[in-house]
Amino acid sequence: MNKNCAIYPGSFDPVHLGHIDIITRSAKIFSSVIIAVAASKSKSPMFSVESRIAMLRESLEGHPGIEIIALDGLLVDFARQHNVFTIIRGLRAVSDFEFEFQMALMNRKLEPRLETVFLTSKEDYTYISSRIIKEVGTMGGDVSHFVPAPVLESLLKAVPKISK
Numbered sequence: 342m343n344k345n346c347a348i349y350p351g352s353f354d355p356v357h358l359g360h361i362d363i364i365t366r367s368a369k370i371f372s373s374v375i376i377a378v379a380a381s382k383s384k385s386p387m388f389s390v391e392s393r394i395a396m397l398r399e400s401l402e403g404h405p406g407i408e409i410i411a412l413d414g415l416l417v418d419f420a421r422q423h424n425v426f427t428i429i430r431g432l433r434a435v436s437d438f439e440f441e442f443q444m445a446l447m448n449r450k451l452e453p454r455l456e457t458v459f460l461t462s463k464e465d466y467t468y469i470s471s472r473i474i475k476e477v478g479t480m481g482g483d484v485s486h487f488v489p490a491p492v493l494e495s496l497l498k499a500v501p502k503i504s505k
Contacts, residue, residue: 345372347427347458350416352381353393355492356400357474359466363431366460368406374429376401377412377419387475387499399491417452426454433462433470475500 349367353360353376367374378393380386388396390411397409412419420426428448430441438459445457469487478484478500485493 344427346375346423346425347371347373347429348375348377348416348420348423348425349429350377350379350412350419352379352384352386352471353397354381354384354386354388354471355474355488355496356393356397357466357469357471357488357492359431359433359462359469361400361489362463362466363429363460364401364407365404367429368404370458371406371427373406373408375423375425376407376409377416378409379412388495392495396489396492396495400489415451417448417455420452420455426452426456428455428457430457430459431462432459433467 347367347370349364351360364374364376376397378390378397380390386393390413394409394411401407401409410423416428420428428445430445432438432441441457441459448455448457474484474487474496478496484496488496
């Protein structure tokens with residue numbers, strides 16, 4: 342078991358500065374962080390898994406100890422496959438905690454070795470979510486302050502009416 346490695350799972354559709362903050366802070370705590378990009382078909386993603394992985398790679402270029410891998414299936418199976426049993430989850434507000442706590446308990450029930458570490462969002466990012474970014478962008482709003490430059494370029498291609 343790799344005790345100094347953690348998995349940060351998510352759909353990252355699209356990745357935003359709140360995600361980047363959690364990832365870079367996690368990389369200071371753990372020697373390596375696996376970013377598990379979930380297919381999340383039930384969420385009807387705007388970008389393919391491959392596009393989301395590419396955006397993450399471009400956005401995190403130069404950050405050591407970070408690996409980005411597609412996640413298709415249960416997180417507990419992914420954790421077993423990679424022999425990593427620490428999960429990182431970001432919390433923006435108290436409302437996030439209830440859902441994340443339930444997921445952490447379910448994951449631990451399915452795999453007793455699994456532990457979840459919660460990191461609170463930096464204050465600057467507590468109101469940012471991928472869903473809100475997509476909504477504001479599709480209505481022509483400026484989302485350039487919420488996403489890394491490579492993500493903004495992808496959003497501009499996907500939603501031409503986004504302003505910068």
